[in-house]
Amino acid sequence: MTILVARATPLPDAPLKFVAAVAHYPVLLYGLACLLGTMPYFYALALVGKKFPIPTWVLVTAVVLVALAVLFDRWRKRRKSAT
Numbered sequence: 001m002t003i004l005v006a007r008a009t010p011l012p013d014a015p016l017k018f019v020a021a022v023a024h025y026p027v028l029l030y031g032l033a034c035l036l037g038t039m040p041y042f043y044a045l046a047l048v049g050k051k052f053p054i055p056t057w058v059l060v061t062a063v064v065l066v067a068l069a070v071l072f073d074r075w076r077k078r079r080k081s082a083t
Contacts, residue, residue, distance in 0.1 A: 007037025 006013040020030050 004033040004037040007034050008040050010041065 006016050019025075
């Protein structure tokens with residue numbers, strides 16, 4: 001039940017994943033709880049997205065900026081390790 005509630009919120013649930021693994025929580029039950037817990041969260045996100053549509057150019061710009069940030073980070077790490 002706790003996993004279901006944790007997945008239904010936008011809060012991080014990583015600690016519960018570790019607890020479930022250590023406690024040998026049944027995999028099928030964990031998967032079902034994750035599925036059922038994410039449904040209301042993503043439904044709410046879909047409703048917000050329908051009510052306030054984001055223009056395509058904003059989404060494309062965001063993807064390009066993230067890609068550039070990843071490429072810059074890789075370049076910086078590669079340059080740092082070469083020296």
